[in-house]
Amino acid sequence: MEFRFNQTLKMLAVAGVIGSLAACGGGGGGGSPVITPPAEVITAPYKYVFSFVNALDGKPITDALTIQFTGASITSGEVLDSNNKVIKVGDSFTTTNGLFAAAANFNGTEDVFTILGGNLAKGWNTSGVQILGVASKQGEQVVTIKLNKIGNAAAIQADSTLGIGMVASSTTAAAGGALPAVTLTTTDKTVTNAENxxxxxGTATITIPAGTVARDANNVPASGTLSLTVTKYANSDVDALAAFPGGFTPNAQLSNGTTTSGNFVTGGFAQFNITDAAGKAIKKFDTPIQLTIDLPKTSKNPTTGATIKAGDTYPVWSFDEATGKWVFEADGQVREKTPVDANNFEVVFNSTHLSYWNLDYFESANCTGTVNIARNPAGDTRPLNVDIVGVEGSRFYRALYGVTDSALTLAYSPRINVNVTVKDSKGNVVGSATNQNLCTGVTVNTQLPTVTYATLQTNVTESCRDGVTGKRAVPTYVYFYDNSMYRGGYYATGTSTIGSIESGTNGTLWVWNRFINQWQTSSVAVTAPTTTRNINFPNLDCATGSVTGSVTGAQ
Structure with missing residues (x-):
């Protein structure tokens, strides 16, 4: 999955940067009171900021979320946190504002990692995204991850603009983890699809036979009151597709056990969750339970082009949170619903574990796709968001955020026709193209409103506690969030210049403070020609002051 951000990474000589920082008091020599060494400059070429947002309203999540990483690039030490430290297998981080920064030094061998976030104790279902080196570009990239909250089930179901159905209920486990008979089904609703x-x-259903013993991931039997949720995601709604865990260009484990990269063409997906009173997930069952997911009757086999019919089978995949991979599970049976539904079949399969479940054809045949954004006025570089959705019957999704280029190259594109929609930072549609093939190239003509641009310049320094002594520039991450889009990136000199912001825009400035491992935020109104903010962190350990503490692993 490729996410292109609006700031181009400026190439700097590392030795020169470190030297300039040391000259500002970093080494403590020449009578400087500073003891703390300068921050390490992050030179990894692939830089990401992961934004965890509420799927209901798109706003950043302010509850504490637990962040974990998995995948080959984690095992090989290719991924770094915001302090330039290697993220290791088993490391756990916390974010209290929905933002997490990381960087990668891909080595050319199975370059893939998955980031997962959630907090079941707070009601946030776990989800994440898989990052493939071959589908990324060097520079700054913003990745949005949408999470559902159990407490929002009724509001999600009632939202007619959101292609997600959700239902919540409860049951009680008997001694030894035995469950009563349970059937829980989402309610269907109608939304506007990608073709307007x-x-x-559609719906999704979990059916648990009476007496089934349920256990957590460590084989501890379930006990007490259990919360159940079923979430059904439409395969035709952009907001639902954007919540798809792992992405549509995954590194997937096939039926023969091998792992390869390709594309998912989806018939829809669902999540089934059971948690105890402490928020611990119930994952295993001693006997199979039945899971049912609706499949639109317009769905096609992407290999043959034939429309799916009752009696066919449809591939079913589960999301393995331990590995961050989609794993082939079975060929589910396609059958008519009872009573017959004019819009949907249902796909039925059995399982002894819970997960995200996905109805997908996995296509390893792909191409390097292209999208040309014809900007009007010509030469305009304002950041734009691009949604790419497979046409009806062959659904696929890819998002590119904060695009400032006109020519986009998309590795691992599926060989299907797509609809492309381009929006500005306020969510206004400024251009679209329908039923075009990425492999032969898509051109989108845009009409951009005339605006006055402003630049936001931020100078970030660190100093002793008095705010003056030992002051020096510090390399760090800086982002401006205008309640719709993050803009910015990593700046090795401590000075960030974020342009193409519409004058008069109000937003939040996010600056990473390495000393307390947290983001410092402040409100800012950006006005033409340039708005300047000076941010100083008075956290240096100096000979004239005491040592400051830190919060390990928090963002």
């Missing part, structure tokens, strides 16, 4: 037509979301 009304379409059914």
């Amino acid at each position: 037509k009304a379409e059914s979301v």
Whole structure:
């Protein structure tokens, strides 16, 4: 999955940067009171900021979320945190504002990692995204990860603009973890699909036979009151597709056990969750349970082009949170619903574990796709968001955020026709193209409103506690969030210049403070021609002051 951000990474000589920082008091020589060494400059070429947002309203999540990483690039030590430290297998981080920064030095051998975030104790279902080196570009990239909250089930179901159906209930485990008979089904609703037509979301159902013993991931039997949620995601709604864990260009484990990269063409997906009173997930069952996910009757086999019919099978995949991979599970049976539904079949399969479940054809045949954004006025470089959705019957999704280029190259593109929609930072549609093939190239003509631009310049320094002594520039991450889009990146000199902001825009400035491992935020109104903010962290350990503490692993 490729996410392109609006700031181009400026190439700097590392030795020169470190030297300039040391000259500002970093080494403590020449009578400087500073003891703390300068911050390490992050030179990894792939830089990401992961934004965890509420799927209901798109706002950053301010509850504490636990962040974990998995994948080959984690095992080989290729991924770094915001302090330039290697992220290791088993490391756990916390974010209290929905933002997490990381960088990668891909080595050319199975370059892939997955980031997962959630907090079941707070009701946030776990989800994440898989990052492939071959589908990334060097520079700054913003990746949005949408999470559902159990407490929002009724509001999610009631939202007619959101292609997600959700239902919550409860049950009680008997001694030894035995469950009563349980059947829980989401309610269907109609939303507007990618072609701007009304379409059914469909339903998803979990059926647990009486006496089934449920256990957590460590084989501890379930006990007490259990919360159950079923979430059904439409395969035709952009907001639902954007919540898809792992991405549509995954590194997937096939039926023969091998792992390869390719594309998912999806028929829809669902999440089934059971948690105890402490928020611990119930994952295993001693006997199979039945899971059912609706499949639109317009769905096609992408290899043959034939429309799916009752009696066919449809591939079913589960998301392995331990490895961050989608794993082939079975060929589910396609059958008519009872009573017959004009819009949907249902795909039925059995399982002894819970997960995200996905109805997908996995296509290893792909191409390097291209999208040309014809900007009008020509030469305009304002950041734009691009949504790419497979046409009806062959659904696929890819998002590119904060695009400032006109020519986009997309590795691992599926060989299907797509619809492309381009929006500005306020969510206004400024251009679109329908039913075009990425492999032969898509051109989108845009009409951009005339605006006055402003630049936000931020100078970040660190000093002794008096705010003056030993002051020096510090390399760090800086982002401006205008309640819709993050802009910025990593700046090795401590000075960030973020341009193409519409004058008069109000937003939040995010600056990473390495000493307390947290983001410092402040409100800012950006006005033409340039708005300047000076941020100083008075946290240096100096001979004239005491040592400051830190919060390990928090963002």
